[in-house]
Amino acid sequence: MRTMSLACLELWRTYWECVSGANTVFICSVTAALYYLWGRRCQTPALVSSKAFSAFLHTHCPVVSECFSPTLWCWGGRLQTLVCALLKTRPPVAYRNELIRMVDGGQISLDWVDNEASMAYPESSTRPTVLILPGLTGNSQRSYVLHAICQATRHGYRCVVFNNRGTAGEELLTPVTYCAASTSDLEHVVQHVKGLYPHAPVLGAGVSLGGMILLNYLAHKGASSGMVAGFTISVPWDALKSSVSMEEPLNWLLFNTYLTRGLCRAVARHRKVLEKVVDIDYVLKARTVREFDERFTALLFGYKSCTDYYKDASPGKKLPKTAVPILCLNAADDPFSPQNAFPLTIIQSLPNVALLLTAHGGHIAFLQGLFPRGESYMERLFSQFVRAVFEHPREIKKACGIEEEETS
Secondary structure (H helix, E strand, C coil): CHHHHHHHHHHHHHHHHHHHHHHHHHHHHHHHHHHHHHHHHCECCEEECCHHHHHHHHHHCHHHHCCECECCCCCHHHHHHHHHHHHCCCCCCCCEEEEEECCCCCEEEEEEECCCCCCCCCCHHHCCEEEEECCCCCCCCCHHHHHHHHHHHHCCCEEEEEECCCCCCCCCCCCCCCCCCCCHHHHHHHHHHHHHCCCCCEEEEEECHHHHHHHHHHHHHHHHCCCCEEEEECCCCCHHHHHHHHCCHHHHHHHHHHHHHHHHHHHHHCHHHHCCCCCHHHHCCCCCHHHHHHHHHHHHCCCCCHHHHHHHHCCHHHHHHCCCCEEEEEECCCCCCCHHHCCHHHHHCCCCEEEEEECCCCCCCCCECCCCCCCCHHHHHHHHHHHHHHHCHHHHHHHCCCCHHHCC
16 A cells, blocks of 8 residues: 555656646746747837937937837737727816817817916927828817826917817808818817917927828928927838738728728718718718728829828828928838838938837837836827927937927
């Protein structure tokens, strides 16, 4: 009996050693894999800019020098984009709404956060203003807008959100909406803001399509833009290449159909006024953003085709016409804005434009931390850049080779 017990014990010990060894090997393998992936993902973003602008950013926006470590379990641009849309918090913001009339009879909804309690800028007439432009189907209630406002108001600045026509619940009074190539509405809004506060500097911040509109506006207006600087997040630099990327099977399933449905819902809500100029039923059958733009946007804004519209809307080649400091944030794995569309050569030749490129981050995401619900990398960069622009105006102009009178 004792011999059998010893044999059983020896057998059990041998078995346990094997299992423990296997577990150890497994744990070590998983640890090594995670360490490898983390090391590849934890990278310092690439900053494409002139030497002087780069020096300014490294001094006043230290986040550009930091290693960007995206959420470990949130692998890839698609997952970052989806998780951000699902989990991101929505901090409470109390707006003051203003409807302004346009020369064509239409109206635009502006949502203000006046920040009258600002200790840094108690005088309203000189309080710096951040003008925010949301994305394709976005408005002032988007989480990225709310977080940006929290960052800006924390520093004492005033914020105003430029909601594109018909996107903020207001009625569409004329058969005119918006597109990435049209900058007339933004020009009117800037004039309105500057008219109210002529001595307050204005910084424009555009997200995705809002960034395209902002860059096209800054290129169109040059030194007379009425802004002291621009900041963009996840801009689609080439609308044609973005469309191709968004029509890849998985991107079409995850993102394209969702955006198309949102665009179609907006058209359906304003059917009575829009049916005067387009075939609404035909538009509502669109299954991609490109089909929607072909049937609606291009037609509404007088383009011969969607291709012509996309060429005109792409801001990359227009950057040499801009005349204020501009910082752009993009991720190399953004499904909306493919890396092969980034205008790196153009930006390298300009003194006033910088592109901060992360290896990961998706579209309007850039999530960090184990539970990525609060402040993300893009909010930190936005906060630091806005403050750098408003607190060091002469220094940033000098770094970007801009004469004082050009943005005064």
